[in-house]
Amino acid sequence: MAATICANQVSARIQDPFWSPRQALVRDVVIPYQWQALNDQVPDVEPSHTIENFRIAAGEAEGEYYGMVFQDSDLYKWLEAVGHTLANERDEELERKADEAIDLLARAQQPDGYLNTHYTLTKPDKRWTNLRDDHELYCAGHLIEAAVAYYQATGKRKLLDIACRFADYINRVFGHGPGKIPGYPGHEEIELALIKLYRTTGNRTYLDLALYFIEERGRQPHYFQIEAEKRGETTPFRFGFEYSQSHLPIREQTEAIGHAVRAMYFYTAVADAARETGDVSLLDACRRLWNSVVQKKMYVTGGIGSSADNGEAFTTDYDLPNDTAYTETCAAIGLVFFAQRMLQAEPRREYADVMERALFNGVLAGMSLDGRRYFYVNPLEVWPSACDYRADMHSVKYERQGWFGCACCPPNIARLLASLGQYLYTTDAAKETIYAHLYIGSSVSVEVAGGKQVTLVQESQLPWQGRIRLTVHLDDPAAFTLALRLPGWCLTPALRVNGETVDPADAADGYARLNRTWASGDVIELDLPMQPLRIYPHPELREDAGKVALQYGPIVYCLEEADNGANLRDLTLPREAAIAAKYEPDLLGGVVVLESTGYKSAAPAGAALYSYEPPSREETRIRAIPYYAWANRGPGEMTVWIREA
Known part of the structure; x- marks a missing residue:
């Protein structure tokens, strides 16, 4: 076929x-x-x-x-x-x-x-x-x-x-x-x-x-x-x-x-x-x-x-x-x-x-x-x-x-x-649609239907902020569709063309399609509000039962011993605990860290390997860094998945 x-x-x-x-x-x-x-x-x-x-x-x-x-x-x-x-x-x-x-x-x-x-x-x-x-x-x-x-x-x-x-x-x-x-x-x-x-x-x-x-x-x-x-x-x-x-x-x-x-x-x-x-x-x-x-x-x-x-x-x-x-x-x-x-x-x-x-x-x-x-x-x-x-x-x-x-x-x-x-981009076979797949600051020249050249200049603040701006440049007005991906990690995307709000709610296949006659200087603004997200595993993913992972925008996070001390498996993150995102320009080349309050076991009174009494728990700060940046500060423990209390 x-x-x-x-x-x-x-x-x-x-x-x-x-x-x-x-x-x-x-x-x-x-x-x-x-x-x-x-x-x-x-x-x-x-x-x-x-x-x-x-x-x-x-x-x-x-x-x-x-x-x-x-x-x-x-x-x-x-x-x-x-x-x-x-x-x-x-x-x-x-x-x-x-x-x-x-x-x-x-x-x-x-x-x-x-x-x-x-x-x-x-x-x-x-x-x-x-x-x-x-x-x-x-x-x-x-x-x-x-x-x-x-x-x-x-x-x-x-x-x-x-x-x-x-x-x-x-x-x-x-x-x-x-x-x-x-x-x-x-x-x-x-x-x-x-x-x-x-x-x-x-x-x-x-x-x-x-x-x-x-x-x-x-x-x-x-x-x-x-x-x-x-x-x-x-x-x-x-x-x-x-x-x-x-x-x-x-x-x-x-x-x-x-x-x-x-x-x-x-x-x-x-x-x-x-x-x-x-x-x-x-x-x-x-x-x-x-x-x-x-x-x-x-x-x-x-x-x-x-x-x-x-x-x-x-x-x-x-x-x-x-x-x-x-x-x-x-x-x-x-x-x-x-x-x-x-x-x-x-x-x-x-x-x-x-x-x-x-x-x-x-x-x-x-x-x-x-x-x-x-x-x-x-x-x-x-x-x-x-x-x-x-x-x-x-x-x-x-x-x-x-x-x-x-x-x-x-x-x-x-x-x-x-x-x-x-x-970053593709066009369809008829060159009637330009697809933007990844939001990375760039410029691209594309031929659309009718043989007209379109240049798109993209400005992106990802992965730390979800503000995207695309500017259209062409010699003469041209009709084509610009299809913008609405990432699955963003719950409330907002879209504007030349300052006017466009509703992306009915985006087909996860792409907001803007079909119009474009003029040079037209500006598309895509806001992708970012917040710390908890990722939960499928129930059959046995290894991660009872655990969560953290994500901010497209970035998956991990805990390192350098920030949280040893024995990371012992840490728990309460389900109701707030998670704050903070940009630290001098850490690991400049990253957003995620911080929250969790719990760890207090040091036991004796040296027994096992006990009939549950260990007491004490409050502790939890700090997560982007997974891609782990192991850049010397050897130590690391984990992506965290027990959820």
Whole structure:
């Protein structure tokens, strides 16, 4: 079944008091720091060896391959972050450094177009023999994404040509034709990348190859079983086919399952494919899987993938432990991707609300405020002493790390934050409606029906105040609809156009639609009154029974030992207690803190571990900070969920 499923992505230039400093941090600190890490120039952290692997593969150095099988992708994501950064602001020195890295890739690429240093250096005669585990296509996907971003920013084709040569080679290798491999990647990524490459080059071959990988996944006989038997494996794969979402064809999948990052990249590609082909059955699959994620398997922070021991994966519905939460930073980033693509297919507030939740909380928490330290795992509760001893918390860290042997998350954060301008707006297929999804200070130029150019300048005081102002600029009056998202966290939004109140109460799908002939200088004001909110869990979310979380605007909050003392699980917040919001400009880069009065147990009279008498309770101040800013003041306890008295 086919239908028109289409929206046009537009890119905005961000000028925002909250996000512009973070994009500047990526440009001035994160990208240079990560370049040093890729070149093994950061002391006292796990080595990367990524650049050295390429130098060896190019015949310019002696040595052996070092790192994960997907080590190449760290450089590719770094290059993509550079591309997005250069699109925001040209930087000759940064561009020169990137060009040198691209030249190295060209020298390492094999004559037939293949480019993968792990296989080139360790088993050149074994290409494509372990698609389940070895990430060849995953790395190729990140190369393609980097190439598209760099070409769009600079107009330079060298990296794009490298990627096209590799994609053309992959197209010759995979498929159902004579001598081709009827396989697909164990870690999805190339599917969404190929669709980007198709949109950039107009070459339909790349879209068809993406559709092949999507459609072939999960069909019988199962390819991963076939290739495992060829390798002589006799033991079933530990995690099963569900781990890579290859247990069923996509249209038969109803539950988000397996490795969370793989799932998000795959679902993102499927949503893209639905948009390109108009295939409603693919979009229906995405809707089912979206509901499975956000209604039963997503943390309040927008983190997903609760289990380390199950392979960084989803588990059963409502299984969302806090102190052993895995919630890989890359998974939250993947959820942002998936939400964006669903918005492009059908603009509904629920997608933008989740995109915002994941962005402000699950993603931002993955990087320190100075841009030099990172979380791979993002728990919602930490007791440092237990983390140091308990085997089930082996993956949980209470301080961010300078780098990782598996360093997928740091450059992933960089490329998302650098490309943030692509997530704010879309237009519909007919260019009759401009949708504003995120409220971030910015300017964007959009072509509307009739070929007229409209520039929207947005001023936003989020996340600390809910005042939004958009000003329309155009040469001649033009008729179009401006659709403004009314966030789910705001209970009483107010809307004015040129000072006149507009009633947004009947907003369809969570968007207030302003349909009129606009003139240059028209001003739209959106007030989103903000107050501290208590979030209550679903009754089946056992881990959080009897607890509440706090939210202010799009920001989820947590308690830290630095503000509340130790033993945070003992604190209770009375249901009737008032919660005050206060901006503190000198704390954690400037944040709103939430304060209230709660209770804690008084110190016991004796040393007995158990008692027949209940402990007395004493009043105490409770102070909460944004979750994204935790662990920036030294080690200590942290919790998102608080017992409610």
